[in-house]
Amino acid sequence: MQGPVAVARSPLDQPPARLATEITSITILGGRGKLGDPEPIRRIDLQMGQVISVVGPTGSGKTTLINDLELFADGTTPTGRRILTDGEVPPAEYRDDPSRHPIALITQHTTFLSDLPVREFITTHAQIRQNDASRIQATLAATLVFANELTGEPIPPDSRMTELSGGQARALMIADATIVCETPIVLLDEVENAGIHRTRALELLRAHRKIFIFVTHDPRIALLSDHRIVMQNGSMTHLLETDEQEREVSLRVNQLDDRLASLRDRLRSGQRLTVREVDGWT
Amino acid sequence: MRLAICAGPSTTGKTAVLRHLIADLLQKGTPPAFLKIDVQYAEEDEILAAEFGIPTRKVYSGELCPDHCNVMVLGDALHWARKAGCEVLLVETAGLCLRCSPYVDGGLGIVVLEATSGMNLPRKVGPMLTLADVAVVTKIDRVSQAEREVFRARIQDAAPRVRIREMDALHGIGIAALAGHIETTAETPDKLLLRGNPPVGTCTICVGRKEIGWQSHFGVVRALENATFYRGE
Structure with a gap:
């Protein structure tokens, strides 16, 4: 490039940031709601290893909160929120260098557009995320094992990405974000509708020490989380810790949910249902 | 400005x-x-x-x-x-x-x-x-x-x-x-220069030649099996 330069130059010219994987906490500093009113919750600290749900009616600002996190909002987004990592303003490198960005995001609109075979696609991604070429095959294998745990239908490594079912695609996205990305923070925006094993997903995710943030309408996921952030009118209004009673409720919700799931499976496989199946449910 | x-x-x-x-x-x-x-x-x-x-x-x-x-x-x-x-x-x-x-x-x-x-x-x-x-x-x-x-x-x-x-x-x-x-962009200088080099080429198609095939054209041309080359004066 020639001539005067208008912009501060490459991130490579700057001293290296801390590795993203060393992050141990993120902090959300409250901003304002849709009407410009200060948010009731002024500060939330999320620790590595926690699973958090964001709950609230449609239009209450859940996805906006996720966007703030993903962009490391610095007070300039419409909500005025600020996001800190380890209590400090995150370094600019997190935004500028793809291999350092510490957040993986999966949204309800997210799809795979690539028509590469699964094997090649995951390998391509692993190559840009990981410097150690000798680990790429192991990463590919681990990603597929993880994804297959989440979906009822195993993913053929040689099928094209665009041929995957909704459930397979969603399972692969979660597996990819968890294993290939190596990001310490994973945001999942309403991923529950895609036919994945949610309880198994949460068990598996907990085995990886990360911060998982679910935007969800699903009681099962909400109650399996450590905390839930309640949204209303664009504001974070409550921060609730899942208590003893709710853990009890959670078990019962899982049972109910499993029963519904078994009815769903029977309908899917073309069976008829009788009143006997739901005896004693209400 | x-x-x-x-x-x-x-x-x-x-x-x-x-x-x-x-x-x-x-x-x-x-x-x-x-x-x-x-x-x-x-x-x-x-x-x-x-x-x-x-x-x-x-x-x-x-x-x-x-x-x-x-x-x-x-x-x-x-x-x-x-x-x-x-x-x-x-x-x-x-x-x-x-x-x-x-x-x-x-x-x-x-x-x-x-x-x-x-x-x-x-x-x-x-x-x-x-x-x-x-x-x-x-x-x-x-x-x-x-x-x-x-x-x-x-x-x-x-x-x-x-x-x-x-x-x-x-x-x-x-x-x-x-x-x-x-x-952080500086004031625009008085003399403006394109940042990149424009592509080399005299486009015979732009001046109206519609025949298909490099044999009908001059300037920078190319054939399927060749890199670009110059044809003409």
């Missing part, structure tokens, strides 16, 4: 990005003028004038390529923007053939690319990307994390010095970083 030229393929969200940028500049008390260069149809000038009340214009390049047209009119356009009392000129242009770029030395070059256009796009768009200062990536919420990361990495491969700004252009999320680049 400060100058920012925004290029990118059709429908990537250039206007959506500029709309948020205009709102931000207005809020900071530096109203911009806006020039749209397109081949044969554009209405962004009317839409943005109605929305923000800023001076806007459009130029149809018609027989010229839009980047060629940009070279012709940019000097006049800066004069016009200055007379209209603006301190910033935003130019939106539809760079088309991927062989040159509209950016000038001393101005900010912004390319807008959409994450949904496939992981190989950064390898295909040439100087429109490699000579830009900032690459804005739009529609980031539509593609998988993996594709988004490969897209970003390939931008950095193709253009190691470009700054990448990912944006949700519909909602203006991420605009502040881009607005910061305009603020």
Whole structure:
């Protein structure tokens, strides 16, 4: 490039940031709601290893909160929120260098557009995320094992990405974000509708020490989380810790949910249902 | 006067990005003028004038390529923007053939690319990307994390010095970083020079030869089995 330069130059010219994987906490500093009113919750600290749900009616600002996190909002987004990592303003490198960005995001609109075979696609991604070429095959294998745990239908490594079912695609996205990305923070925006094993997903995710943030309408996921952030009118209004009673409720919700799931499976496989199946449910 | 030229393929969200940028500049008390260069149809000038009340214009390049047209009119356009009392000129242009770029030395070059256009796009768009200062990536919420990361990495491969700004252009999320680049752009120099070298070529098709086959053409030509070569005087 020639001539005067208008912009501060490459991130490579700057001293290296801390590795993203060393992050141990993120902090959300409250901003304002849709009407410009200060948010009731002024500060939330999320620790590595926690699973958090964001709950609230449609239009209450859940996805906006996720966007703030993903962009490391610095007070300039419409909500005025600020996001800190380890209590400090995150370094600019997190935004500028793809291999350092510490957040993986999966949204309800997210799809795979690539028509590469699964094997090649995951390998391509692993190559840009990981410097150690000798680990790429192991990463590919681990990603597929993880994804297959989440979906009822195993993913053929040689099928094209665009041929995957909704459930397979969603399972692969979660597996990819968890294993290939190596990001310490994973945001999942309403991923529950895609036919994945949610309880198994949460068990598996907990085995990886990360911060998982679910935007969800699903009681099962909400109650399996450590905390839930309640949204209303664009504001974070409550921060609730899942208590003893709710853990009890959670078990019962899982049972109910499993029963519904078994009815769903029977309908899917073309069976008829009788009143006997739901005896004693209400 | 400060100058920012925004290029990118059709429908990537250039206007959506500029709309948020205009709102931000207005809020900071530096109203911009806006020039749209397109081949044969554009209405962004009317839409943005109605929305923000800023001076806007459009130029149809018609027989010229839009980047060629940009070279012709940019000097006049800066004069016009200055007379209209603006301190910033935003130019939106539809760079088309991927062989040159509209950016000038001393101005900010912004390319807008959409994450949904496939992981190989950064390898295909040439100087429109490699000579830009900032690459804005739009529609980031539509593609998988993996594709988004490969897209970003390939931008950095193709253009190691470009700054990448990912944006949700519909909602203006991420605009502040881009607005910061305009603020740090220097005053436009008196003598403006294109940042890149224009492609070499005398286009016999542009001057009206319709016959298929290199044998009917002169200047820089090529055959299927050959690299480009020069034919003629």
